[in-house]
Amino acid sequence: MEAGTMKNSSSSPLFIYLAALILFFLLSLLQSPVTASAQIGFMSPAIAALNARWLMAKNNWGILSTISVDLGGAPFGNVVSFSDGEPGHGFGVPYFYLAELEPTGGYEINGTRAALTVSEDPLGTCRKDAQNPNCKRITLTGKLKWISLENPEIKFAQVALFTKHPEMKDWQSYQSFQIYKLDLEDIFLFYEFGSPKHLTPKDYLKVPPI
Amino acid sequence: MEAGTMKNSSSSPLFIYLAALILFFLLSLLQSPVTASAQIGFMSPAIAALNARWLMAKNNWGILSTISVDLGGAPFGNVVSFSDGEPGHGFGVPYFYLAELEPTGGYEINGTRAALTVSEDPLGTCRKDAQNPNCKRITLTGKLKWISLENPEIKFAQVALFTKHPEMKDWQSYQSFQIYKLDLEDIFLFYEFGSPKHLTPKDYLKVPPI
Structure with a gap:
């Protein structure tokens, strides 16, 4: 009834x-999430999530911050290429292809806390200074998770990475690369002056593929 | 004699x-340090230092990694604009203009350890994937140091920042911004596949202004 x-x-x-x-x-x-967000003074969680997902789907590199064992627990950042899916089918979770010899990938990073920071600047859609929050930026925090070759998720991750980063297919011949993803805990979207917009993974992930 | x-x-x-x-x-x-470095198989500390200084002088933003108090000691990255001097007169030490309300600038960050990571990608001089080390990237680690208005260094820092980032002059009207610099401890330059090139601040700083 x-x-x-x-x-x-x-x-x-x-x-x-x-x-x-x-x-x-x-x-x-x-x-055009940029224009839309500029038109509205207050950004609801749903619109913030849409802007966050757009920023992640369109960008393909950022900086992965971790804690450095070599430097006695100091923060360390490394440029990483990432992908959250094939173009037009980005699901918001970033996958990485990390080598053993790199400072970020060289230790037992599976399960460690990390942050991925991405700027709108490389997209060319922002005419402001990179630190001006009208030039959007996002920081996703969480734990790095290794995707083994036996994990069914590996296929999605490989297609996601190799489609947006064709070069990666050849990297294996130089070093041993492994696929990781960031298990999301918190998302901080910066826009306009003031505090960052705090997003939950739930709100962020329920946006349809971009 | x-x-x-x-x-x-x-x-x-x-x-x-x-x-x-x-x-x-x-x-x-x-x-053209990019071409030159590609021509030589092995990069001496002097040439690595020159490439590192070129990358810092030409770029004007990067990601500052710190330890987040809010997130219980997790690493956190924030997009920051920086300057190491006026164009053609970069001395290698990055200065920042950070606001209290930003996660990076909001706490007692004076004296805390931090890392600044910068990519060649935004310069447009690199035709490789951002994670390919032939697309140079650099991570400078050290301690953040607040430059007070009474410190004679403030004049150099203000000119350095406001010349490369004219927008910054207006930011003060939104929030309380303070100037910081990174007191260098270690420099890691990534180029070609393999381990990063480790540089001492001494080698890095003795390159003439760029």
């Missing part, structure tokens, strides 16, 4: 109108 | 020829 009521209400002209309005709004954001 | 001998030898045609050759070589590196 309750299900029937819900079905009726979801078919009403008002519901369809509102759904179309929301869909149109979301599609317009997908086309 | 020994001084006289030295003076004589320093005026000999061979000495002048060698000095001119070294000067020409150094100047050619200054013009």
Whole structure:
């Protein structure tokens, strides 16, 4: 009976109108989240999540911050290429291809805490100084997780990385590279002056593929 | 007598020829350190230092990795604009303009350990994937040091920052910004596959202004 009521209400002209309005709004954001965010003074979690996911889907490199064992627990940053999926099918979780000889990949990093920071600057869509928060930037924190060749996820990860970074296919001949992902714990999106927008992985991940 | 001998030898045609050759070589590196480094299989500390200083002088933003108090000691990265001097007069030490409300600038960061990571990718001089070490990248580690308005160094720091980042002059109206520099302890330059090139601040800083 309750299900029937819900079905009726979801078919009403008002519901369809509102759904179309929301869909149109979301599609317009997908086309140009930068412009859209500039038009609105306050960014809801859903819109912040959309901007965050756009920034991650369009960028393909950032800096991975970890704690350096060699430097006695000091923070260390390394340039890493990443991919969250094939173009147009980014799911928001960054995958990496890290070598043993690199400072970031050289130790027991599986399970360690890390942060990936990405700027809008390399996209060419931002005409502000890179530190100006109107030039969006994002920091994702979480734990690095090694994806073994036996893990079914490895196929998705390989396609995601090798499609956006064709060079990577040849890197194995130089060193032993392994695939990792960042298991998300927190997301900080910077926009406009003031504190960063704090996003939960749940809000961030429920945005459709970009 | 020994001084006289030295003076004589320093005026000999061979000495002048060698000095001119070294000067020409150094100047050619200054013009295009990327090409020069690709031509030589092994990079001496002096040439590595020159490449490192070039990368820092030409770039104007990077990611500053610190330890996050909020996240219980996890690493955190933040996009920061920096300057090591006016164009053509970069001395290698990065200065920053950090706000209290930003995660990096919000706490007692004076004296804390930090790392600045910079990629060649934004310069447009690299045609490789950002993680390919032929696309140079550098990580400078050290301690953040607050430059007070009473410190004579503040004038140099302000000119350095505001020349390369004219927008910064207006940021003060939004928030309280303070100037910091990175007191260098170690420098890691990544080039070609394999381990990073480790540089001492002494080797790095003795390169003439770029």
